[in-house]
Amino acid sequence: MHHHVLCSSRVWPSASDRVESDRTRGHTQPYHSGRTLEPNHACGAMETAVTLDRAIQISLTKPLRRRTETVSLDKARGRVTARPLASRVDDPRFDNSAMDGFAVRAEDCEGEQTTLTVVGTSQAGGESPPDVGQGQACRIMTGAPMPRGADAIVMIEDTDVQGKTVTVRGPARTGFIRRRAENLSIGQEALPAGTLLDSAKLALAGTMGHGTLDVIRRPRVAILSTGDELIQPGRELSPGQIYESNSHALASLVESMGCEAVRQESANDSLEELRSTLDALSDCDAILTSGGVSMGDWDLVRKLMEQEGDVLFWRVMLRPGGPPLFGSWKGTPLFGLPGNPVSSLVVFHTLVSPWISNSLGYHEEMGPRLSQRVSVKLEDNITGAPGKLCLRRIRIRSENGELLASTHTHQGSGNLHSMVAHNGLTLLPPDTDAKAGEVIEALWIL
Template sequence: MHVSLDEARSSFAALLASRLAAHELAPLAACYGRILAQDLSALVSHPSATDSALDGVACREADTLQASPDTPARLRLIGESRAGAAFPGAVSTGEAVRIYTGAPLPDGADAICPVEQLRDAGEGHTELLRPASPRDVRHAGSDFRAGEVVLRAGQLLTPQRVALAAALGHARLPVRPRLRVGLLSTGDEVVEPGERLQEGQVYNSNLYGLLGLVQQSGHETLMLGSAPDSPRALSQALERAGGADLLLTSGGVSMGRYDLVRDLLIEDGEVAFWKVRMRPGGPALCGSWRGTPLFGLPGNPVSALVVFEVLVRPALTGLPTRTVRLRAGENFRALPDKTAFWRGVLREGAVVEYPKQASSVLRSLSESDVLVIVPEGQPVRAGEEVEVMLS
């Protein structure tokens, strides 16, 4: 039942499709951390009028081209323009208007000289110690224009994007439903951080890594803790999820005697796929248990978190995995039948392999910069471009 990455993504997205199909309109103050459900266009242009980027004077550039501290340009001040109170007239040759940041540019003016480069000349005049610059003029619509699509469906609504949505003129935003995701780690060896660790045990790091990744993807979490290697205990732990929209488990999906999540879905659920042609994370399992979608992540910490980024996050956000291309600083080996996601480090404009690639080396994800994507059977040579996912 091995599937390709594309098949795995499509299959899991189909399981969640009905739960993510609808959207709701939420007020701006309730949108932080949500996922935008539709493209968002500007209702207005920004700036709404051509204005000044700084405090100074607005004038004609041609009047100031020879201005310097030794030969300043002398202009007559005829008024001022400030935000909310534009100068009503026009600027002619030899004239200037005091202007403040964000204030509309008067008719006739095409450049700004900053206040630091002005000198009072008395009798209603000012002297410019350098030429006025058109670069300090912000033209109407230079940020965005009315009707322009500025935010895209699937984007996480960070504070910066909520502020942008407000500037676009929207008081309410279409957001995707916030799924309730149950998180469960499995295995007799798993204990909570802070407890005394016995030989052979491990702390429940997967739970807390997945908690952050789900929240970053715009959804809520339900912490189910850990379940020992017992079919009854596993079922009871999953039952605590109540009305969860999705169950995410870690561990118990490989081929061992105690890989009980796999057995649970085979015997008491439905399996959409088991095993993906990728490394790390090949044993990933997807299906449903009692009508609730379930994604079984491997127990090794690196595998669990990488599989989430590659397969789970795209389904939760509706966005494809974001990648860029970099120069390979060394050879990256390929696997004959799996897409490899090697941890990589940036060195002098190129990417090289992190020295420890074992799935149990959790610090490697913290210390690496990217995941280097090497397709099945296609090794990458030093100096070639390689596709990477940013960590």
């Protein structure tokens, strides 16, 4: 299946990167265009209307603080490794049998039927088995060490046992033996730093002899929605009120990125209340706000940040999701996300997620991630955005070895159902349209 994948924690590709990706299109191996994100320490006064690349670059001048802690293996599920993990043992530790049967010398069992003397048993975890000499066999269990002198395993199904003799039917093969260190050798690195630990990786860590693991401490990320009209789901609505959903979605995304979400009740449109709430949240490692960052009279997050905070950029050349800001409040990094539900999710996927990944040093393939960058073939015409990166919602599916993408007609930034019905975003460059049948870059939301 020729799916071309690029992790979302990297910058969107330059023109030269796109040329390189075109060369690799059609090959089976993944390609990785773009470059690893690096902070640009030349940021000074607030910048406005920046590109997505520039926004990510600026945000990394105030990275999320990376701290580590040690946890036991049984508490490490869902955590992210802080350091590479190397094996403390050979795996397997010794040559052992992959089957229940008899360990024999292959040269003794070349005919259609051979009768051998059974000299003992090799059990997993048992004492050292007896040596196997000419005309002899040793009963062996799966995982048990190979006796000296034996070089083949005969499955129990291919033998007849009578007392202290065993008759082998057919020639013995030298397979069914797991060789020492064929999986891992002592000192071999198997899990890089920045790896999200799932059940298989935890099993591997245990196999390598690690009872405790150094992991990245979960940063505490505060989440705050703003607006007089917002009320928590499940309560009775008054005229003019709507249910607040952004903080719940953002908290879920934050947790998926290996952080601890500290979700707050929504704040009213009051500078005093907003100021006191942000002050209370400034002991977190980062703050995400939703709403109040556009150009209206009641966009108080932007106003308060400009007056009393430190704003590094405001507005990004995206559609949807154009008005986000980034800076710090009392030294704590702060992202101000749009209040429109779709826009807030889009900005998280394209801006906040890469910031978290790069700040904490997540591995680009094995670390936590919310999306993959892929090449998709369009089934519909798409109109781009003048002067802005177009992030149109699409439905991506696999068919006959290629990824196909269809789009939804209702693309309003308040239409959350379109985010549920779709699993991707186009990455159409500014001032670019695309026709059905063309291959474009897209973000596949996992």
